Amino acid sequence: MSIWNLFSLVGGLAVFLFGMMEMNKHLTSIAGSKMKGIMLTLTKDKYRGYLTGLGITIVNQSSSATTVLEAALVGAGLMTFQQSLAVTLGAELGSTFLPQLVAFPSITKFSTFIVFIGFVLLISAKTKKSRHIGMTIFTFGLLFLGMDMMSSSLKPLRTYQPFIDLMKNVETPVLGIILGMLFTMIIQSSGATTGITIAMAMSGTISLEQAIPINLGAAVGTCITAVLGSITLNWEAKRSAYIHILFQLIGAFWVFILLSIPFQGERLYIWGIKWFTLHVLGTESLARQIAMGFTFMPVINHIIVFPNLKLIVKLFDRLFPEREAPKPFGPKYINNGLIGKSVELSLMMTRKEIIRVSEYIQEMISEMKVAFRSKNTEILGKFSELDSKVDILHKAIMTFLARLSQEELSSEESRRCMNYMYIQNELESIGDVIDKNIMVLAAKKIEKDLLFSEDGFHELEHLIYKVNKNFESLTAALRNDDSVEAMKVVNSYKDKDEEKYKEMHIGRLSKGLSESIATSSVHLDLISYFSRINSHIAYIAGRLTPADQQ
Structure with missing residues (x-):
């Protein structure tokens, strides 16, 4: 050889x-x-x-x-x-x-x-x-x-x-x-x-x-x-x-x-x-x-x-014996054993489980800015994992509430049961918007190596900040059953910065700013998705106000 x-x-x-x-x-x-x-x-x-x-x-x-x-x-x-x-x-x-x-x-x-x-x-x-x-x-x-x-x-x-x-x-x-x-x-x-x-x-x-x-x-x-x-x-x-x-x-x-x-x-x-x-x-x-x-x-x-x-x-x-093995991810507070025992306790536990869902979504919202600053798509896997947890809890909560609604409930208990169904459905929708829409745009930005204009990125950061602040207030209202705080969230939704920022972005396009042209589809879609999240937040907050409890 x-x-x-x-x-x-x-x-x-x-x-x-x-x-x-x-x-x-x-x-x-x-x-x-x-x-x-x-x-x-x-x-x-x-x-x-x-x-x-x-x-x-x-x-x-x-x-x-x-x-x-x-x-x-x-x-x-x-x-x-x-x-x-x-x-x-x-x-x-x-x-x-x-x-x-x-x-x-x-x-x-x-x-x-x-x-x-x-x-x-x-x-x-x-x-x-x-x-x-x-x-x-x-x-x-x-x-x-x-x-x-x-x-x-x-x-x-x-x-x-x-x-x-x-x-x-x-x-x-x-x-x-x-x-x-x-x-x-x-x-x-x-x-x-x-x-x-x-x-x-x-x-x-x-x-x-x-x-x-x-x-x-x-x-x-x-x-x-x-x-x-x-x-x-x-x-x-x-x-x-x-x-x-x-x-x-x-x-x-x-x-x-x-x-x-x-x-x-x-x-x-x-x-x-x-x-x-x-x-x-x-x-x-x-x-x-x-x-x-x-x-x-x-x-x-x-x-x-x-x-x-x-x-x-x-x-x-x-x-290799088990050592306090982590239980499969699932609900902490609700289980079928509650059905038929105490409706009030079932509703209380449901609210705690929904608050848990909101905490996972809060984490997703808080990390959005990091995702758009990153140049590595690996960070997007975290959002997929969080959304999977939200989906698992969503299925468990909706199934539990559906079974609970078959029990003999007072009008007030029935109203709360239906209210929690609406709230949980909206929370799950927010998770989907982040994981299946916004993170797709984040991946597109990373894959195409797009760069937002300085003004444009600051505007997007402000929108993320607003979404985050609104959701924090919503979670607080849900946790404390605070209708006053919920009404503040509803009123905040009326102040629509999204349209203003769309106009500002289009203004940069008309001036021929290269970064704005390259990122235009991503930028405008993001503004629309942030607007959707805020509408979901406002809807949930509306469910927590006295006007919707009649």
């Missing part, structure tokens, strides 16, 4: 790993902001949780990234440890998708063309999202280009005796597993390790018997990322990362057993892979056999783990 082959090998490895990491980053940027919401919505039972983990990992191409996100949600109390189990298992299977794709050797012939297409899309992109799409295609091509470079550079090793002797040792499963585990802990991607073994197979320098133990070790080694990602999180989040290791060790154990059983002159696991790829897939491709060997690992694991999940969790709880 010449020095030029070595240069080509390390260069190809660098191109492959860079393509893999960057493709993951840009795929996550395209869909990442939605993944948290998807995971929260679709993990209510283990089957949907499994499919969610599978789907998200196919998109972001990293089981580690999925389990890190999952651990963060468990740490925040938005997902339970039990819900996270199915997501973890689904992520394990999802991580085998890329190796299956990589196992199509013919794609490498088009790698340079894919790079070209990605480059054209990249240089012609007008928005940040289209740049992410261009970079995803560009790095996808780099991934296969790197594989082709590695495969070509490794061909001389087929006749290099020291390398042949080394790889014979790898056929011993334990050594191969250790090698794959250590390598994957360094590069933090089991899919990348499998891709590299497929590249070696395409060059004829590695056999199926050598690749399988390496990939088995890779499946265990990939857990390191989730463990590292959970270091700063609470104990329950750490447990969700640690059980990933236990699941992978269980799978590795059973595959190791199958590798240790001789069958028809081969190891049973190797024979099974060859039989499946030949008789089911109709191919004897070594690359496909390696990819299927990697996919069968989680499949076998899940066939064993799912029926015994309760027993495995019981064992895990002995090793």
